[in-house]
Amino acid sequence: MTYRTWLYRLIFVACLGGLLSTSASADDLPKLSLQTPQGGLRLNELRGQVVYVDFWASWCVPCRKSFPWMNQIHNRYNKDGLKIVAINLDKDTNLARKFLADYPANFTVAFDPDGLSAQHFKVQGMPSSYLIDRQGKIHARHIGFKEADDSVYETEIKQLLATP
Amino acid sequence: MSSRVPRVLGISILLGTLSACSFQPVQPWEHDLLAQKKMQLQPSAVDAALDEHTYFSKEASRGGAGAGGGGCGCN
Amino acid sequence: MGDADYTLEFRADHWVGRFQAMASPCEVLMDVEQEAQARELTQIAHAEALRIEHKFSRYRQDNIVHRIHRAQGEAVEVDPETAALLDFAGQCYTLSEGLFDITSGVLRQVWRFDGSDRLPTTAAVKKILPRIGWEKIRWQRPRLCLPAGMEIDFGGIGKEYAVDKTLQLLRARTTASVLVNFGGDLVTSGPRRHGQGWIVGVENPTTVVDNPPLQSHCEFELNQGGVATSGDSKRFLLKRGVRYSHILNPRTGWPIPDAPRAVTVTAATCTDAGILATLAMLHGKQAEQFLQTQHTPYWCIR
Amino acid sequence: MxxxxxxxxxxxxxxxxxxxxxxxxxxxxxxxxxxRDWEVDSAIMFYQETGRVSATEPILRLRMDRGDDHFLTLKFVADTLTGASPNGAIPTSSAQTFSGPSGTAGYTTPANSVPLDPTFHDARYAFNAEWEQPAGSASKSIYGVNFSTETDYQSIGLSATYNFDFNQHDTTLTTGIAANADSVQPIGGTPLGLSTVVATPAGGGKNEGEGGGGEAKFNINKHVYDLLLGITQVMSRQDLVQFNINAGKESGYLTDPYKILSVVDTNGALIFPDPYVHEKRPDNRGRMAFYSQWSHQFTSDVLRLAVRHYSDTWGISSNTLDAHYRLELGQRQYLEPHYRYYKQTAADFYHTSLRSSDLAGLNYASADYRLADMSSKTLGLKYGLLVGKRSEVAIRVETITQHARPSEVIGVQNQQILLPDIKASIIQLNYSTVF
Known part of the structure; x- marks a missing residue:
């Protein structure tokens, strides 16, 4: 699929997502389609799982620290139904690929160079993470990544995984 | 002194408004260029420290760019 | 399990148990005194090796792999162990940016590495490609949905996994130092009684075929962790002086150019070592460069 | 692949x-x-004024990530000065002899030359530590301590800065305070301001009090306080603007104990037998600086433009323009031309030389060219090369030309170049890395 087709699809889906979000849907997972190395990914299709959405960029220093942690969390809780989606917001996706070479991810990485998903989630700082429950509601949000709060994030995830 | 201050204030405000022509909020994820070292207020801390010391020893003025800094007996 | 399935031998200061599994000679070296204990450990190792072989072999008709292949696109619910292996395979796929892919086994239908010059046609390879790609699999614990016509093959990780798993079982039975070696992929639980490690030999596969014997064997002392080898000198094609290695790029369906003939790596576990060795092979010409930055002993043979 | x-x-x-x-x-x-990264920044600067002082100044800066936005920054600077610097006296048509500070040898300046004190040499060591930590979710505090020491001068200081981000991190407000306590121990004692320079140096600072205010109080301490208020605004993805106001107050011994003035008659010739007096500056100084900076990134090049207006209660006001342009040469190299222009007015009490008739009515006087009506121009070029993934080497070459104007040229002084231009050149090598 060419880049342009992708762009059109993103724009179309974004408009759609915007319409739907105003129509009294209690769902925080947008219908946005995101590009991943494994193909397209729609966040709303992840409903039913606990989703950890992380917004990151190659130039964001704390993001470097969050990646090893997310690798670990993915390994620990993926089998219990946790889905980590790290959405990259670099304008130049190549910079993100270089970052991934230094900080490899074993969870899902998606690319959103136009920042549509970040707008949807009203991202306030980099990195930002959103923990979303099985019903698609935002359960917790964090701006920045603090090593000291590692265990807090993990506890939140564990609690949410334990909730049907 | 009194006549100089407002003029410089004027320059600074002008500088601000010039850029403000195209002003719209920059989203947190659009800080990519600003995050580069070369876009920092002081891209090289050692250059800045050496410059500050050099000009402090050769000229009568000091300060402006930041607070702090070590004293020396060179002026 | 009868006595004929394995042999036990006391060698100077340790016991060696031997058996055949996963199409390879397997051995367990045990730093124990009692024959009974050595026998028990060997039996455990043998049973585990056979269990994993049966469970993940693609040649059997009674295992999970067969069930997955037979499902023809339907979802299959898998057990936790298979799920862990699938997770691991997915992570290796991501880490290698798609070069390590357990669905690439179908390429065997066109590539037969028998030392001959029979290369497949470009068209034949191209025809296989749509049936390859981990990203086409829908894997959501515990359900796996493999599109019809595709296959998964745990061959790239199964033996190393079996080595590590076996060591885990043995460790639960003894604190003595043991070494598990399944066809050259091995791991040890730690230093031996007197502080020294196990002496491990690295075979140079090039001596076997077309090269004059180089240094055929080198030995080193292994105190901790695993060793694994990727590459096999008997599996290649040779056409117009170009050697086609059996390391295939799942994206193109063609061999990785300039891959070493064999890479042996040491790491914390046998599984780690196996993946690192495979990744090194996938680096082709840059294999040594990659290995040098690993800060771990390796042997790279071209 | x-x-x-x-x-x-x-x-x-x-x-x-x-x-x-x-x-x-x-x-x-x-x-x-x-x-957690450790940033290492180092440089060595070689500074040479034509015919005058030269300095070698190595600097090492270490910034350590202590986790969760806590940073410790350590900075070490050494500075070795050798060579001669102007003592404040004017050049004359005949040779002049000066006594050095107590116990040191005197020196003679040839006719028609600017008197330079060749005994001037010193080594300075400075250490600075800063601790940065978050204060709430959108702000941070930085606390600093600094020490510096040289043969006759010690300084100790504290600083605190508070940064507050708002507007989705597009705007930052900065407030800072800094206080420094310095102490001076002039070699040969503290001379009494505006007193005659005695031909035979007296020990222990017991110079005869004469002329000027005749103060007996020798305050050899100096206190410096600074307040900073600033705002940094992200203007666009490519533009960053900063505006600072910096108020400072200095009090105590602000005089240069080694600087003298020539005392002349109405025709501009030196008065004998006591042609020189020690300089004296006010023991208070209030100053203000307005600073504005703009950084703009083009496709990849960056322009950094800074202007500053400064004025103080000594009557000095100055304007500075500082421009850097970073020209990217591909991915790994850059060239950075630098231009700086500086212009200041003279201090109220600056006198290139003193008329003997004026001496009695003066409270303060200095002939230090740094307090004169002066302009300074810097041209520089820096070349940087990125090495590997996280290291950089750079070389910087600069020239500084200072042109000062005498406050007054009296009589025969017009046969002299009282304040010749000062030319300095700088070569600096940088190395920085992250590990």
């Missing part, structure tokens, strides 16, 4: 997690701490 670019150690780390999950081992502990 993409794979080649992967950081192998990171691969091993990620693999270790995956294998641990596969084999059911306990996962290795979180590795966030492994990504």
């Amino acid at each position: 993409q794979l080649t670019k992967k950081n192998p150690l990171a691969i091993r780390q990620a693999l270790a997690f995956s294998t641990a999950a596969l084999l059911g081992h306990a996962s290795p502990p979180a590795h966030a701490a492994d990504n």
Whole structure:
């Protein structure tokens, strides 16, 4: 699929997502389609799982620290139904690929160079993470990544995984 | 002194408004260029420290760019 | 399990148990005194090796792999162990940016590495490609949905996994130092009684075929962790002086150019070592460069 | 092949997690701490004024990530000065002889030359530590201490800065305070301001009080206070603007104990037998600086423009323009031309030389060219090369030309170049890395 087709699809889906979000849907997972190395990914299709959405960029220093942690969390809780989606917001996706070479991810990485998903989630700082429950509601949000709060994030995830 | 201050204030405000022509909020994820070292207020801390010391020893003025800094007996 | 399935031998200061599994000679070296204990450990190792072989072999008709292949696109619910292996395979796929892919086994239908010059046609390879790609699999614990016509093959990780798993079982039975070696992929639980490690030999596969014997064997002392080898000198094609290695790029369906003939790596576990060795092979010409930055002993043979 | 670019150690780390999950081992502990960077910044500067002082100044700066936005920054500077510097006296048509500070040899300046004190040499060592920590979610505090020492001068200081971000991190307000306590121990004692320079140096600072205010109080301490208010605004993805106001107050011994003035008659010739007096400056100085900076990134080049207006209660006001242009040469090299222009008015009490008739009515006087009506121009070029992934080497070459104007040229002084231009050149080598 060419880049342009992708762009059109993103724009179309974004408009759609915007319409739907105003129509009294209690769902925080947008219908946005995101590009991943494994193909397209729609966040709303992840409903039913606990989703950890992380917004990151190659130039964001704390993001470097969050990646090893997310690798670990993915390994620990993926089998219990946790889905980590790290959405990259670099304008130049190549910079993100270089970052991934230094900080490899074993969870899902998606690319959103136009920042549509970040707008949807009203991202306030980099990195930002959103923990979303099985019903698609935002359960917790964090701006920045603090090593000291590692265990807090993990506890939140564990609690949410334990909730049907 | 009194006549100089407002003029410089004027320059600074002008500088601000010039850029403000195209002003719209920059989203947190659009800080990519600003995050580069070369876009920092002081891209090289050692250059800045050496410059500050050099000009402090050769000229009568000091300060402006930041607070702090070590004293020396060179002026 | 009868006595004929394995042999036990006391060698100077340790016991060696031997058996055949996963199409390879397997051995367990045990730093124990009692024959009974050595026998028990060997039996455990043998049973585990056979269990994993049966469970993940693609040649059997009674295992999970067969069930997955037979499902023809339907979802299959898998057990936790298979799920862990699938997770691991997915992570290796991501880490290698798609070069390590357990669905690439179908390429065997066109590539037969028998030392001959029979290369497949470009068209034949191209025809296989749509049936390859981990990203086409829908894997959501515990359900796996493999599109019809595709296959998964745990061959790239199964033996190393079996080595590590076996060591885990043995460790639960003894604190003595043991070494598990399944066809050259091995791991040890730690230093031996007197502080020294196990002496491990690295075979140079090039001596076997077309090269004059180089240094055929080198030995080193292994105190901790695993060793694994990727590459096999008997599996290649040779056409117009170009050697086609059996390391295939799942994206193109063609061999990785300039891959070493064999890479042996040491790491914390046998599984780690196996993946690192495979990744090194996938680096082709840059294999040594990659290995040098690993800060771990390796042997790279071209 | 993409794979080649992967950081192998990171691969091993990620693999270790995956294998641990596969084999059911306990996962290795979180590795966030492994990504804590140490930034090392170092440089050595060679400074040479034509015919005058030269200095070698190495600097080392270490910024350590202590996790969660806590940073410790340490900075060491050494500064070795050799060579001669002007003592404040004017050149004359005949040779002049000066006594050095107590116990040191005197020196003679040839006719028609600017008197330079050749005994001037010193080594200065400075240490600075800063601790940066977050204060709430959108702000941070930086606390600093600094020490510096040289033969006759010690300084100790504290500083605190508070930054507050708002507007989605597009706007930052900065407030800072700094206080320094310095002490001066002039070699040969503290001379009494505006007193005659005695031909035979007296020990222990017991110069005869004469002329000027005749103060007997020798305050050899100096206090410096600074207040800073600033705002930094992101204007666009490519523009950053900063505006600062900096108020400062200095009090105590602000005089240069080694500087003298020539005392002349109505025709501009030196008065004998006592042609020189020690300088004296007010013991208070209030100053204000308005500083504005604009950084703009073009496609990849960056223009950094700074202007400053400064004025103080000594009557000095100055304007500075500082411009850097970073020209990217591909991905790994850059060239950075630098231009700086500086212009100041003279201090109220600056006198290139003193008429003997004026001496009695003066409270303060200095002939230090640095307090004169003066302009200074800097041209520089820096070349930087990125080495590997996280290191950089750079070389910087600069020339500084200072042109000062005498406050007054009296009689025969017009046969002299009272304040010749000062030319300085700088070569600096930088190395920085992250590990």
